[in-house]
Amino acid sequence: MSTTTPDSGGRPALTSAHELAAVAQELFVERGFEQTSVDDIAAAARVSRRTFFRYFSTKADVLWVESPAELATFRRLLDESTEPWREALCRSAPLALHHPAEERRWMLHRAKLLLTVPAVQEKAAVRHAEWRMIATEFVAGRGQSALVAVAAGHATLAATLGAHEYWIAHPDEDLPALHERFLRMVLAGVG
Template identity: 35%
Template sequence: MDEPMRRGGRPRRSSAEVLADAAAELFLEQGYGRTTVDHIAARAGVSRATFFNYFTAKSDVLWLELDAAVSSLPALLEESRDPSAVRAVEEALLAAARAHDPERVPWAIAQAEVMGIGPELVASVATRVTAQHTAVSAFVGRRTGDHPAALWPQTVAGAMLGAAAAAFGVWVADGVGRRPLVEYVGAALTPVAAGLDGR
């Protein structure tokens, strides 16, 4: 269902986005470690229970967009009709990048040091990277008849996701002058996909 539109034509922000923005403000003001779920809920003007309707832990607010991309990846992979598993993965990752809201920059990456996130950032990233890797290797395995844990599905997943992650990091670091995310992801994936597809 579409988000309700504001009078100016912009979609109304979801409660999850309001909570994520409140958390980012607090992490910048007082640090990640000194910010509690109660602080975030109060800043957003909602209850603690509402927070847990959207997130299972405080660290989850750092990854609102990435979690959405991870959840959409299996469907994007299955939508591809390209006979090449590699090209299908490329197509799905480009679609996810194209759908990313350019105004939603993951401040956890851009401001990790200022926010004092540290090891929690590394742990929460690892969980999400593993989920993406599992989705891609399972898809490649189904397309090729290989077991998802076999070398080829693992290689495709690692190489393609590694290139996309590198592009994402550069996009974040480019600041206000950044171009659309899909341009970065496309530039990173093109040589990798060509090399893998030409094996």
């Protein structure tokens, strides 16, 4: 997709939702979520306000740019799994949220914003419910009782959030490994 801003030299205008989201997240971390406007994001990305709204309905939506793919990957990995349900969750959840090393900064910014900005946390509830339901439905589909399935869904979400919270304070650690450790600790008590 081309942008409506002509090339004036320097950094080229951005053309993907992910790149636009990365610029927005950087500004949110630097300036504050509430203090950053859509116009600020568009200017920093060298796109028009109209282009921003082609990709996102609100500025908070930039944080969910990868969510549909992550949720689909989580569901697919669990569907393809042949291992016991705890092992499947411990392996699949970190893989579903894994991004290449060059996306580390973007991931850290997203985690900080999701866990610390009240306006973002409100919108996060919908995505968290989807994540939890995928785990719950998977465990129920493995013949576990509704009680165990619901507990496993909530435990999976809690471990995911906990791993990210810990990672924010310890960014030199490996997020997928942390995520798996959190899942193993929390899921050990389920069932």
